[in-house]
Amino acid sequence: MPPLTVRLATPRGFCAGVERAIRTVEESLALHGAPVYVRHEIVHNTHVVARLSAMGAIFVEEIEDVPPDRPVVFSAHGAPQSAHADAEARNLLKIDATCPLVLKVHSQIRRHHRSGRTVILIGHRNHPEVVGSVGQAPEGAVILVETLADIAALPALDGPLAYSTQTTLSVDETRDMIAALKQRFPEIAGPAKEDICYATSNRQEAVKAAAAGSDLFVVIGSRTSSNSVRLVETARTAGAADALLTEDAGEFDWSKLAGVETIGVSAGASAPEILVEQFLTALAARRTLRIDHIETAREDIVFNTPLRLAG
Ligand code: SF4
Missing domain, CATH: 3.40.50.11270 (Rossmann fold)
Incomplete structure (x- = not known):
């Protein structure tokens, strides 16, 4: 082998x-x-x-x-x-x-609504973050778009507009959607800095770098995790021959390893590192490993908990 x-x-x-x-x-x-x-x-x-x-x-x-x-x-x-x-x-x-990075989007939506702007939110319908963001303004005040086709299908909108996005979207797809919005509504206001959070963009960048040349790319994460699903898509787009999401080593279909010489590995923002370690251990039990660390950014952001702040 x-x-x-x-x-x-x-x-x-x-x-x-x-x-x-x-x-x-x-x-x-x-x-x-x-x-x-x-x-x-x-x-x-x-x-x-x-x-x-x-x-x-x-x-x-x-x-x-x-x-x-x-x-x-x-x-x-x-x-x-x-x-x-x-x-x-x-x-x-x-x-x-x-x-706090979702709260930033919430306050942005409330501010736009107070100043009389209709908000167009780019995001995935029914995702809890989107439900929360839409719910920052009265019903009908925030219009949700999921695709370029949704933007093309928007009616002519009167009055000032602004856009916000879900924090865990594909950076590349969102860039295209924002460009389409600006083309349709040149006066639309947007955030000073994009709403996609640092963690989402950093993980997508690292996956892009690691995916090139991979026969298979494995993202550890749950199917309900939006940012994990985006990482699988990112790996495919960036050149991995195949990419999939797995909850953990126990769920992984090991027959997928047949013929694989290079495997990319990442984990979504909600997946504990122990699951990555267990996956690598399970890989090592089957094959001799050579591990290349593909590091594209260092992160040192820490948020205090509300209880700690209150204390
Ligand atoms: S992925 Fe993490 S840092 Fe980014 S908005 Fe969600 S919880 Fe916050």
Whole structure:
């Protein structure tokens, strides 16, 4: 069996927003005891959710499912204003783990709405971050577009316009969509700095560098994780012969290794590094590995948790 070259992409895995959200649930459990309720999966990763559940977190979709005497943590993806209002109306102890970079998009949308602009949001329908962002303004005030075809199909829009984007989109596709928006609506206002977050762009850049020449590219992450799914697409576009998402080494279809001499590996922003280590260990049990570290950026961003700030 020939040795296997592993092109290991860096940065990969946890971003500052995910680390903060997980620490927020851990600190809430330490401070308030179990159970602590969490609105939606705190981050989109099955392993993270299972570990926090075992510690006493209870994940619910609706505020009405939270008992009156227990705290509720809002997930990293952010929530519509109506969910915050529901929690406040019920006098629940609310702990907001929304990523600060998502909160930045929320305040941008609210500001545009206050100044009379219609907001066009580029994002994926039904993704919780998009639901939260659309819900920063009254119904109908934010128009969602997912594709270039959606932009072409927009009616003529009266009055001033602005655009925002989901934080975890494909950098390249979003660039094309923003260009199409500006072509249709030359006066449209946009963010001073793009809404796609540093972690999403850094992980996509690293995957692009690692994917070239890979026979197979494996992204560790959950199927619900938007940024992980984008990494698979990025690997394919950047030249990997094949690319796939796997939850962990246990789920991976090892028959895919047949004929592979170079494999690229990365992990989505919500996937713990231990899953990458376990995947590499499982690879090493089957083939002799040569690991090439493909590092395209260094990250040192840390966000304080809301509890730490309050303390
Ligand atoms: S992927 Fe980006 S926006 Fe989402 S939690 Fe991480 S840093 Fe925040």
